[in-house]
Amino acid sequence: MTWVQSDDLGIALGGALAVHTIGKLAPQARSLIAEHPRSALRADLRQVEHLDTAGAVFLRGLPDLALSLDKELRLDGLPAHLQPVFDFATPAPPSAPPAPSRVALERLGAWVRAHGVRAADFLYLMADLPFFSVSALFHREQI
Numbered sequence: 001m002t003w004v005q006s007d008d009l010g011i012a013l014g015g016a017l018a019v020h021t022i023g024k025l026a027p028q029a030r031s032l033i034a035e036h037p038r039s040a041l042r043a044d045l046r047q048v049e050h051l052d053t054a055g056a057v058f059l060r061g062l063p064d065l066a067l068s069l070d071k072e073l074r075l076d077g078l079p080a081h082l083q084p085v086f087d088f089a090t091p092a093p094p095s096a097p098p099a100p101s102r103v104a105l106e107r108l109g110a111w112v113r114a115h116g117v118r119a120a121d122f123l124y125l126m127a128d129l130p131f132f133s134v135s136a137l138f139h140r141e142q143i
């Protein structure tokens with residue numbers, strides 16, 4: 001059985017942190033972190049019995065979850081036999097910074113280029129029609 005509960009220094013997690021259990025555990029952990037009176041918390045992991053990669057990713061994301069709630073969370077006491085699984089799930093790389101917004105002249109240039117490409121495509125299509133096929137449209141007797 002997997003559980004999360006609040007204690008004096010933060011939260012305590014126990015049981016099996018696996019792909020089928022963390023779905024129910026995440027909202028509970030979020031609410032316990034948000035409701036805790038302290039701003040610097042500790043997550044006690046001594047009672048964790050089983051850990052898979054989904055659970056390790058969940059544990060890696062707990063400090064970021066706490067930061068989104070204006071709290072600081074430190075993971076503490078993961079059993080030694082589960083440490084290799086936790087180390088295998090490396091933290092996600094930082095997201096790329098957003099692309100700078102384009103100025104009006106760049107947007108205008110992109111618009112002109114896109115319409116130029118469309119016009120060139122149309123001209124290539126029209127070049128495929130032979131002259132006599134087009135002229136036959138106006139002179140029906142030659143068909």
